[in-house]
Amino acid sequence: xxxxxxxxxxxxxxxxxxxxxxxxxxxxxxxxxxxxxxxxxxxxxxxxxxxxxxxxxxxxxxxxxxxxxxxxxxxxxxxxxxxxxxxxxxxxxxxxxxxxxxxxxxxxxxxxxxxxxxxxxxxxxxxxxxxxxxxxxxxxxxxxxxxxxxxxxxxxxxxxxxxxxxxxxxxxxxxxxxxxxxxxxxxxxxxxxxxxxxxxxxxxxxxxxxxxxxxxxxxxxxxxxxxxxxxxxxxxxxxxxxxxxxxxxxxxxxxxxxxxxxxxxxxxxxxxxxxxxxxxxxxxxxxxxxxxxxxxxxxxxxxx
Amino acid sequence: xxxxxxxxxxxxxxxxxxxxxxxxxxxxxxxxxxxxxxxxxxxxxxxxxxxxxxxxxxxxxxxxxxxxxxxxxxxxxxxxxxxxxxxxxxxxxxxxxxxxxxxxxxxxxxxxxxxxxxxxxxxxxxxxxxxxxxxxxxxxxxxxxxxxxxxxxxxxxxxxxxxxxxxxxxxxxxxxxxxxxxxxxxxxxxxxxxxxxxxxxxxxxxxxxxxxxxxxxxxxxxxxxxxxxxxxxxxxxxxxxxxxxxxxxxxxxxxxxxxxxxxxxxxxxxxxxxxx
Numbered sequence: 001x002x003x004x005x006x007x008x009x010x011x012x013x014x015x016x017x018x019x020x021x022x023x024x025x026x027x028x029x030x031x032x033x034x035x036x037x038x039x040x041x042x043x044x045x046x047x048x049x050x051x052x053x054x055x056x057x058x059x060x061x062x063x064x065x066x067x068x069x070x071x072x073x074x075x076x077x078x079x080x081x082x083x084x085x086x087x088x089x090x091x092x093x094x095x096x097x098x099x100x101x102x103x104x105x106x107x108x109x110x111x112x113x114x115x116x117x118x119x120x121x122x123x124x125x126x127x128x129x130x131x132x133x134x135x136x137x138x139x140x141x142x143x144x145x146x147x148x149x150x151x152x153x154x155x156x157x158x159x160x161x162x163x164x165x166x167x168x169x170x171x172x173x174x175x176x177x178x179x180x181x182x183x184x185x186x187x188x189x190x191x192x193x194x195x196x197x198x199x200x201x202x203x204x205x206x207x208x209x210x211x212x213x214x215x216x217x218x219x220x221x222x223x224x225x226x227x228x229x230x231x232x233x234x235x236x237x238x239x240x241x242x243x244x245x246x247x248x249x250x251x252x253x254x255x256x257x258x259x260x261x262x263x264x265x266x267x268x269x270x271x272x273x274x275x276x277x278x279x280x281x282x283x284x285x286x287x288x289x290x291x292x293x294x295x296x297x298x299x300x301x302x303x304x
Numbered sequence: 305x306x307x308x309x310x311x312x313x314x315x316x317x318x319x320x321x322x323x324x325x326x327x328x329x330x331x332x333x334x335x336x337x338x339x340x341x342x343x344x345x346x347x348x349x350x351x352x353x354x355x356x357x358x359x360x361x362x363x364x365x366x367x368x369x370x371x372x373x374x375x376x377x378x379x380x381x382x383x384x385x386x387x388x389x390x391x392x393x394x395x396x397x398x399x400x401x402x403x404x405x406x407x408x409x410x411x412x413x414x415x416x417x418x419x420x421x422x423x424x425x426x427x428x429x430x431x432x433x434x435x436x437x438x439x440x441x442x443x444x445x446x447x448x449x450x451x452x453x454x455x456x457x458x459x460x461x462x463x464x465x466x467x468x469x470x471x472x473x474x475x476x477x478x479x480x481x482x483x484x485x486x487x488x489x490x491x492x493x494x495x496x497x498x499x500x501x502x503x504x505x506x507x508x509x510x511x512x513x514x515x516x517x518x519x520x521x522x523x524x525x526x527x528x529x530x531x532x533x534x535x536x537x538x539x540x541x542x543x544x545x546x547x548x549x550x551x552x553x554x555x556x557x558x559x560x561x562x563x564x565x566x567x568x569x570x571x572x573x574x575x576x577x578x579x580x
Contacts, residue, residue, distance in 0.1 A: 004403035010490050014397040018390050018413070018461075025458040026416060029431035030423075036430060088312070088321040095313040104322075106570070111329045114562050117521050117536045118555040121543055122332035125339070132335055182329065240420030242522050247543065257422040257522075264426055264526070274430070277423045284420055 030281075037274035047270055055275035064259075064276075071255040074170060074245075075238035078177035082185035082234045083227060085178070090189035094196075105190065112183035120243050123179055127166040127248065134163040168250040176244040181237065185230040192226020225298070232291055236284055256280050333559065340552035359553040369554055372538035378446045379524075379534060380517040383456035387513040388506055390457065391464025395505075396498070398465075399472045416462045425526035428455045432527065441531040448532050455527045456517045463516060464509035471505025504572075511569050515562070 004011045037056070039049040058064060093104045111119060126132035141161040148157065166172035200222060204214040220227070242257035249255075256276060263273025312318045343356035363369055394413055398406070416424065432438045432451050439450040446453075475498070483493045521536040528537055535558065542551050 001402045002400060004401045011401055014393045018394045021390060022412060025454055029427035032434055033427045033430050085325060088318050089325050091312040092318050092322045095311055113515055113566055115519050115536060115558055117539055118558060122336040126332050126335055240422050242422055260422050260426060273426060277426050280420050281423050288418060
């Protein structure tokens, strides 16, 4: 690598455009909402920066605390499910025959390349009260009911089939979040498993540990870095999700992003919306900082 | 089952898990595609009433939908060009030079990748309105899409930079030095040696930027005016206000486009390199 001083004109030619772009379209906009978050609405269109903390104080009102708690809970649940479902999938891809690997990976990543809105809309269609999923459940119910009738226990499962409500419920939103983020979670798990030295597993089995013990005591700890990456890469976008709770939660299961959107579009309370956005940003930074700390600890552990 | 310690792909239970995940990921999309041919006026997603291509005809006759679609493609093309140019510059910058505060700069470039979309959308919306940089909706097409294009460049060029930088790691600086010793200028080295080496990275970066741009809803939702609508924003308003089978047809067209793009990506490079 060269020193920037020796080839200053070339360095400036490469550094200039990107720096300028980031400054104008990224840092300045963030700076403006940071200033706005200390502002007050003085009329419908005018905001005055009074350096008030009232917008941040409002975050600690019970309603908003509940909102944050729900957001953390739903994103957390989706992340855990993504890891549990994604791990075996990544394991299958990582241990498949060499010629199948790229195709299996492609099959999993293809939905990720499909438009997010269309995927969410597609899920919305099949989760409704008369959607495909309830159709399948009803079929099972009918079969079970017929069976119960044969055994002389008609009505064991209730008078008639009641569709499961997915839309407008937290479970529906979690299903949506898992659906959207699963490919995200599988990729880092796959690359961690792919790099793994298999002799550790063989050693564990040779020394008498069973498949289950080898899995939990050897495989999972050895791929913990991949698990952490997968968790973060799923959790951060899930925290800021807008479309999934908006379409699947039907206004009844709001997450932070939905309330931020409302401050800017309907409520016209830009200062509070800015404060909420920055709070979400800070939460994201805290998660990334914790991850960096874990990485540093791990690096220290390796050196020791 | 007597599979070896690391032969999970041969275990039936693991294969079932994989198959179930496949079904989970694909059922909604396949149902959507099938029901885009359903001959049903309302809802259209519950009961099969026979095959028809009417809703494709309707989608293509829907002027505002077609306009939104054309906007989306124009935004994706223009923002991809800029994103790849900026991304390539960033990649070369970080690859070639030592400079003060370099780790900070690297972090700054990566920041748009990790920042929540809603924060970026909100900040850009506020920025355009506060700075007076809002492009008037009556500006000639595609200039009236300027704000959306600027927003798309901002969130996609760091991704392009990441992909191109990975490619640059395989470049041996001796080649550039040899060229300089033989009298090539700084610019000639860049044009004739570095750029050709970067081409696969540039293509991968472009495909990624293009897909990200076509996919984006949240940031566009905040930076678009009432008269400059993209395909996802238009579909969103159709989903919110009128559930018509046209959405299924329009969505299927976009899914088909994505499939074609992926096919091109596979033809251009190995699928394992394609994933972001």
